[in-house]
Amino acid sequence: MKIRGWSRALVYLALTIVAIVMALPFYYMIVTSFKSSSEMAAPTVSLIAHEPTIDPFVKLFDGSLFWRSCLNSIVVAGLATLGTVILCPLAGYAFAKHTFPGRDALFVTLLATMMIPGTVLLVPGFLLARDFGWLDTWLPLIVPGLAGAFGVFLARQFIEKIPDSLIDVARVDGLGEVRIFANIIMPLSKPLVATLGILTFLGSWNSFIGPLLILLDERKFTLPLLIAMLQGRFPGNENIQMAGAMLSILPVLVLFFMFQRQIVESLASSGLKE
């Protein structure tokens, strides 16, 4: 619906206020990350960096394993995503298109795991990781989430809509189940794969409490863990902390800007469980 005149101006005013509030923390981060230590030590508040310097970034790289943790996060989130985008559609396909004894019971059992909040599993998950000898490794951050119930649920919903006739034709042609999955289901499930991939990657990329409990060695830290530790590693050096925050946020924001539509749709679809 179109609105005009004063109310239109009001809409823009309101949106501008919202935009300022949303952008202010990012603005603060960017400005602060370019301030020198001596400018940070000034007794007054300044809204811009008077003598912009990349010194905070240099100190950040010297004083922490920043790039290493980026790489670690990419590997961890990447492996988790890779597993999910294959294993979830695979199970989703079986649940949607196969009939086998116990199918519905198994599916309900799987869905039941979604009722158990992750925080209930903190203590036993930690002990399990310990007794598997997985502490201080990435395995507890990757393996348990490789084929989550929610992913399987999404996959089943999506694959159910693929016409049975396509699969029947393939069967008549003598294609095996694995080939049907790889050659027919997967190519038709690109939006599903994108959604699963984006959701899993974001979830893994931003996860914090798991790495906090599991990882000991700084060389294995993921990015959020390293960012959280900046307060302790550079106490009082707010410019270096902001340099870290900026480098952790900016690339993701750029990616978000480029793939805004896909990401927004993926996140929205996580909300339309019907």
Added chain:
Amino acid sequence: MRRFAWTLFALFFAWSLATTGQAAPKPLSFWAVTGSVDDVAMFRQVAKDFTRKTGIEVQVTPLNWGNFQTKYFTAMAAGLPPDIGITNLGGPFDYGAVGGLVDLREAFPEETAKLEASYYPGVTNIFEIGKKLYGVPNDLSTALVYYRTDIFQRLGLKPPRTWSELDEVILKLEGAGYHYEFGFPSRSQWAITMYTLPFGIGATSKGANGHIRVNWLEPKYLDGVAQALSFWYMHDSVGDDLGSRAVGLFADDQKGRAMPLFITLHGFYTQLQMLRPELEGKYDIVPWPHADGGKPYNVMGGTAAVIFRKSKMKKEAMQWLMYLNSTPALQYMMKNRLDRGESSALSVPPNREVWGPEWADFWKDPALASTRHLKDVMAEVVPTFGSVQSEHGMAEVGRLESNLLDQMGAWIRDEVTAIASSKGLSRWDLFQAWGQGRYSNERKDLLRRIRQRVAQQYGVIAPQAESILNKEAARYEARYGRIIEQLPEYERRADVMTVGKIVAAILFLMGAALVLVNKRAREKWISYVFVAAPLGLSLVFVFVPALVALYLSFTDYHPVLPLSTARWVAGSNYVDAFVGGDLVSALRRTATYVLGTMPIGILLALTIAILLNSGVRGERFWRFLVFSPLVTSVVSISLIFTQLYNSSTQGWLNALILGAGWAKDPVPFLRSEQTFMACVIALAVWHGLAFTTLIFLAGLQQIPRELYEAAAVDGASPARRHRVISLPGLKPQFIFVTVLGVIGGFQVFEPIYMLAHKSAEAGAKFGPNDSGMTMVPLIFHQGFETYEMGKSAAVAYVLFALIMILTLIQFKLYRRGSSS
């Protein structure tokens, strides 16, 4: 010939077998808690010299001040501790009490005696449990008084050497329009010891019969606490980490802003020299003032060194420890720490030689000229170092006291504000007036009331603390004391994995048997393979752990000990959780959080979604701005907000509030329990807004435009159109958002962890007076900070039940709503 070849081959084979079986010599693993990467480089250099002399390789791993305790405990629990570690001063007691450490006196009597003789007396007391010694001090630190000589001279002030002088100096400074700052976390129990130990009163003492007495009701102790509180809260001290701004404020001359008196750690001295060389000659330092009528005393902070019981290289570890305490290593580290530009700091080893005539030549080095004065002051301070003897259960008791101090602080702040506003003044005006001798009756009256309230409140918690300490001591005696003696035997018994394996194996066999027996199932084997991954993973990583947690919630399991030491305690964890009050307050705080975030978040998101859906130009731009938090991690965002929330006038939010005239004094956002949760909520609303807006916007776009157009034709106003069409149309979205909001809200953790400075400050609580201790922080605290895994699991199950019930109620309500 052939036989020889065979023999040769056999010998070669045997030799290679023997050598491959022999692992390469492992380096000594050495963990150090440190705030600085330069320390790591330094330790590596020292280690290189050590390797040259002894042939022992040392691998140095840095740990963060914020979470090193969790790391050490995790490593001990996993059986992967380092050989030797640098930890906080409480570490030796904490890890020793659960059998993680080597008793140095027993294992290395000769070396330990030599080390103990090299320190000032009294510094190793806190590392003892009974006759056992679990650690030695490493690098210490303490608070000094920094003051501007020029400003002091102008005002005719002398550097304070006693508390009453300090009190007077602060008053006069504020009277003249200057600030004073107490520059380190002041609410913890060790900060209180600055005021009580000069009278020889620790928090506890032990009677002849082993009964532990809490000394909180001694008049001198109460005086000390009241004194501390008045220093912290009856002046305009920010009480927040000022970061590098502290240097600027100390170097500043402008009244109303400058801070010519600053009590902070000794490291500030070199920072000042580096960042403000022009200030040279305009400032000086004195030790922490003496108590009037008490003995000279300086509270000791810093680090200690410990050797772990599971180490296979204990002898080498001790060699390394001795090397770290040797003169060449000490001198190298001293010089290294002073040669780091901005982050230089004097190291303060507890070894007498450093401060005595033995090192006179060392200090003559011209490169150390600028540090000599600081060294002279520290030489006066170090011999008076002391600390409190630890007891079992002290962590919990410390939390009790620390929370009381937070409450008292909030109360005093309110009282001061009330007095100020009754005179029509800001708090800062009132402090200035007090400094000029006005309203001194009100001041005296408040001091009197503080004393009264301190006595009354300590009267409430002292018996609680005493019972906790005696209960814990008895529990240790009855349980862990004996377990630790017999650890190797317990370690041979079952662990969680064995239990998990058995459960998983039974379930797997049952499933397999079912499939094999059933002919139709056998034919469909490929389908089972396809669904095996999610089912297997959820079996191993959800159902089994959930059962293990249920079992643990009925035991008193300590994670550093083997599972076989867990004892069945029936429902007492659940009873304790409700009766002890921790759970009830956590529930209350969680409810505050959920009720604080959800309605505002939903309302704002709905408004923004409608705005975005109203056909504005540049929609992509607005959407990008609004949705950008979707992809950013809450940890990074929290780091930004922590700085925005700074309590000083330099924090951006405070600058805004003061600049706009919305408040007369800066708001202590994260340092006050009244505002802490509000800060968390604001952050959560800000960060969550994007997702909620997104859901609503997606819903709005599904509502056919014709509906609105028809309504417009009928003459309905825009507001009415939204009420009649948008709101009912968005019902599924409302359900989704509220259900998700409740589930997510009950599990909030990251923003609280970050805003409470947990990753930076050793022993930081979840906000002042634990005001951010909601459900998951409580689970985290009990599971991974006090290591009561049973209690933690019990709380987790209560949370589980609550989320289930709330979700069901919501669905019921919505169903009823839709049927009517």
